[in-house]
Structure formats: structure tokens, C-alpha cells
Amino acid sequence: MMLKIPSSMISIGVMANICVQTLAFTPNLSKPIFQGLGQHNYGDDMTATALFAKIGVIFGTSTGSTETVASLIAEEFGPDAEGPLDIDDLAESSDSLRGAFDKYDALIVGTPTWNTGADTERSGTSWDEIYYGNMQDLNLSGKKVGVFGLGDQISYGENYADASGELHDVFQTLGCQMMGYTSQDGYEHEASKAIRGDLFCGLLCDEVNQDDLTASRVEKWVDQLKQEGILDGASVAIREEIPSSVDVDSVTPEIPSDGMRALEEENAKLRAMLEDNSKLLDRVLKQESDGISIGQADFTPHYNANTKVTMWTSSDGRSCYYSNGSPSSP
Ligand SMILES: Cc1cc2nc3c(=O)[nH]c(=O)nc-3n(C[C@H](O)[C@H](O)[C@H](O)COP(=O)(O)O)c2cc1C
Numbered sequence: 001m002m003l004k005i006p007s008s009m010i011s012i013g014v015m016a017n018i019c020v021q022t023l024a025f026t027p028n029l030s031k032p033i034f035q036g037l038g039q040h041n042y043g044d045d046m047t048a049t050a051l052f053a054k055i056g057v058i059f060g061t062s063t064g065s066t067e068t069v070a071s072l073i074a075e076e077f078g079p080d081a082e083g084p085l086d087i088d089d090l091a092e093s094s095d096s097l098r099g100a101f102d103k104y105d106a107l108i109v110g111t112p113t114w115n116t117g118a119d120t121e122r123s124g125t126s127w128d129e130i131y132y133g134n135m136q137d138l139n140l141s142g143k144k145v146g147v148f149g150l151g152d153q154i155s156y157g158e159n160y161a162d163a164s165g166e167l168h169d170v171f172q173t174l175g176c177q178m179m180g181y182t183s184q185d186g187y188e189h190e191a192s193k194a195i196r197g198d199l200f201c202g203l204l205c206d207e208v209n210q211d212d213l214t215a216s217r218v219e220k221w222v223d224q225l226k227q228e229g230i231l232d233g234a235s236v237a238i239r240e241e242i243p244s245s246v247d248v249d250s251v252t253p254e255i256p257s258d259g260m261r262a263l264e265e266e267n268a269k270l271r272a273m274l275e276d277n278s279k280l281l282d283r284v285l286k287q288e289s290d291g292i293s294i295g296q297a298d299f300t301p302h303y304n305a306n307t308k309v310t311m312w313t314s315s316d317g318r319s320c321y322y323s324n325g326s327p328s329s330p
Helices: 007-025 065-080 094-103 164-174 211-227 257-289
Strands: 002-004 051-054 055-059 081-086 106-112 144-150 178-180 203-205 237-239 243-248 299-304 311-316 320-324
Touching: 055 065, 055 094, 065 106, 065 144, 065 211, 094 257, 106 164, 144 164, 144 211, 164 178, 203 211
Parallel strands: 055 081, 055 106, 106 144, 144 178, 144 203
Antiparallel strands: 002 243, 051 237, 299 311, 311 320
């Protein structure tokens, strides 16, 4: 039996797309957000349009431990993250590097530490070749970045995970918003170039001596990053996964009528949200054409001195946009 999904439901993805694109090209509205729209599952093969932030998980490795931890981190984030991606592949050309780094709103980057004799470029991976070369041409300003590193805190206790500190500093110097600093408690190192203040510059793992702690450390760190807002304020990714028709026999024996009702209710909610945003856009455009500054209307500014960007949130908390500079900037 074929169940046709009403075209009005499919059009949600298209409407969202149009709305997002309209907003994206509106002056002063560079990053529209539809917060609160997540992924909606109605069965094995029916996933409604999902709007969510995107994180890229990127690692370097020599013997595989950093890749293992990168996979755990990507799994822990679930659909919000893509990867893990090997920096050896991305570093092959400046285009592939730029493509990968531009694609994501936030990055999780990881490295092992090798080559104790050197002060810099000691990851033993392609990170070393791009830090002071191709990476310097990337525009990463304001991107949220969390660093993780692998090392051996017993055999290399004086240099535990040193390369993570360099990874951190390169991204920070490029203007990234660094997050995910962690406590040194529970480690036995004597020194590390990955310490900033009293904290490690990110998540440090030790697959040689403390592999039993890795999974819980990853879980806790991903939670911490979410609390620090790694998923907030990201641009919108749209997945159009609603099939135009569903062969019910191939999905489940039958789609219960309350499943259809849930779809219809969700559809109505999404439509209302998009209409709200569309009205909001009209209002903002009118205010702009009337010469009224957005900041004087229903939006509250939140200035981030680190990124020098102001986030404006609507009074109902359902919409926001960004502008460069402080609220008082012309
Ligand atoms: C020759 C050699 C040098 C190393 N140097 C360091 C070091 O300076 N600091 C550190 O914390 N770990 C050091 N390690 C340990 C590695 O960083 C650790 O085994 C890590 O898990 C390797 O990650 P990977 O499998 O992703 O390459 C070294 C290991 C070897 C074999």
C-alpha cells in the first residue's frame, strides 16, 4: 500500500529554504536562526525536515588513538556532528582544507603528541604542515572550536599532550572562540604545554594509561561543550528527508493514524513558526526602510567582546540575527 504524504508537508522544507535564503541575503541579517526546531522521527524511514547546527570533527593521528577518540566524540554529538575527518586528507590541497573548515559552524579538532625534541610542529601529523602555512589563509574568525589531545602522561610526563597546546594556540590566534577547557584533576603528568591558566586547553585523553576513562571523559566533555553553547547561534542546515511517497509495507506493517496526526500537528507548528519568521522579516525590513534601527525595535542586543559581534534576540526568544560591532556601532 502506498501512503502519499501531503505535498503541504513536503513544502515545509522548501518554505524553510526560501525563508532562510531570503533572510541570509537581507542586509544586516547574516545569520538567521530557527531555534527549537530539531529532528523529528516518526518511524524508521520518516524523518521530518531537520534544522540543526553542524559541527565538524577533525583529527590527526599516527597510530589510531586520536581517531578512536574523534569517533567517540562524533558519536556523542549524534546528528549535530559530521566526521571524523582525517587532517591528512583535508591538508592535501588548500581548497579541500578551506572547504572543510568553511562548511562547519563549529569545529572539534584533535591531535596526538610525538617528537619530544621539538617545541612546535610535534603532532607527527599533517597539522604540522598546515599550522603556519595554508591555515593562515583561512577565515576562521568567530568560529567555535574545542580541542582534544592524546598523549602518554607517564612515559612523557614532562611533555604530556604538548601538541594540543599548539593546536589550541593556532586556532585561537586565527580568532576562533575557544571552548571546552578542562580540569587537570585525575591526571599524573608533571608538566604540559597544553595548560592554560589552571586548566587544560581542551579534553586530554591517555589511551596508554587511562583508556578506561576515555568514554566517560568524552561524554562529560561533549555535555560541557553543549552547555558552553557550541550548538547555539549556528547557521541552519536543512535536510529534506521527507519522501514524496512512502511504501508503508516496506516501512512498518501500517502507519497508525495517530502517527499521521502527529505529522499533521508538527506540520502546523512548523508552518506557524515559518509564518512568524516571515512576518518578523517583513517588520524588520519595513523598520529598516523607515530608517528605524533594528536595535530600537523588539530586539535585545548581546554583545560578545571576544568576537566583536552583537547577537540580537527577539522579545519572544524565537528569532535572532547578528550584526558586526557593538550595538552602538553605526
Ligand atoms: C616516539 C614517541 C614519542 C611520543 N611523544 C610524546 C610526548 O611528547 N608527549 C605525550 O604526551 N605523548 C607522547 N607519545 C605518546 C603518544 O602521543 C600516544 O601514544 C598517543 O596515544 C598516540 O596517538 P595516535 O595513535 O593518534 O598517534 C609519544 C609516543 C611515541 C611512540
